[in-house]
Amino acid sequence: MINVDSGQLIGIIVGIVVVLAIVAVAVMVSRKRKVAADRNRAAEMREQAKADEFAAREREAKAARAEADAQEADLEAERLRQEARNRKEEAESVRSGAQEQLRKADEVDPDVVTSEREAESAQMPTRGDLRAERATAEPAAGTPVPGQQASGEQASADQRSREDVTRSDTTPGPDAAPREDRPRNL
Numbered sequence: 001m002i003n004v005d006s007g008q009l010i011g012i013i014v015g016i017v018v019v020l021a022i023v024a025v026a027v028m029v030s031r032k033r034k035v036a037a038d039r040n041r042a043a044e045m046r047e048q049a050k051a052d053e054f055a056a057r058e059r060e061a062k063a064a065r066a067e068a069d070a071q072e073a074d075l076e077a078e079r080l081r082q083e084a085r086n087r088k089e090e091a092e093s094v095r096s097g098a099q100e101q102l103r104k105a106d107e108v109d110p111d112v113v114t115s116e117r118e119a120e121s122a123q124m125p126t127r128g129d130l131r132a133e134r135a136t137a138e139p140a141a142g143t144p145v146p147g148q149q150a151s152g153e154q155a156s157a158d159q160r161s162r163e164d165v166t167r168s169d170t171t172p173g174p175d176a177a178p179r180e181d182r183p184r185n186l
Contacts, residue, residue, distance in 0.1 A: 106112040
């Protein structure tokens with residue numbers, strides 16, 4: 001066996017105890033450093049979390065302001081839409097009033113042909129109707145119509161009646177020129 005004297009044995013044991021003590025101190029120092037590093041890292045993480053929380057609140061506040069601005073813009077847009085509808089209704093009312101006034105003016109103005117006047121003028125005989133009536137009312141050639149002269153003079157009488165009809169259709173009446181106080185129909 002190996003001969004180890006007691007002094008050597010004590011030296012080996014002391015050496016082992018010293019190595020164990022050094023390892024124990026190193027492990028404890030290492031743990032303290034790790035704990036300190038973990039504390040520092042946790043503190044940094046807390047600081048970052050606080051900064052993130054603050055940024056989140058700030059973003060929430062901005063979002064709330066943006067939402068309020070959007071609601072305000074919606075309300076303003078709705079108000080403007082309502083105002084536009086009111087103005088459109090007002091314009092339509094004014095337009096219908098103006099058209100009604102023009103219609104009444106046309107009814108009063110004798111120079112403007114309205115539907116009532118068209119119906120009256122449709123009932124009045126036209127030149128063609130008068131000619132057709134004369135042609136059917138005239139007796140056979142050579143026979144004078146009572147109240148008319150001979151056939152030579154008859155042609156001039158027909159011509160005169162045509163001229164009278166033409167003149168009466170084209171001759172302006174007393175109200176032909178529009179008065180200044182009446183609106184003109186353009």
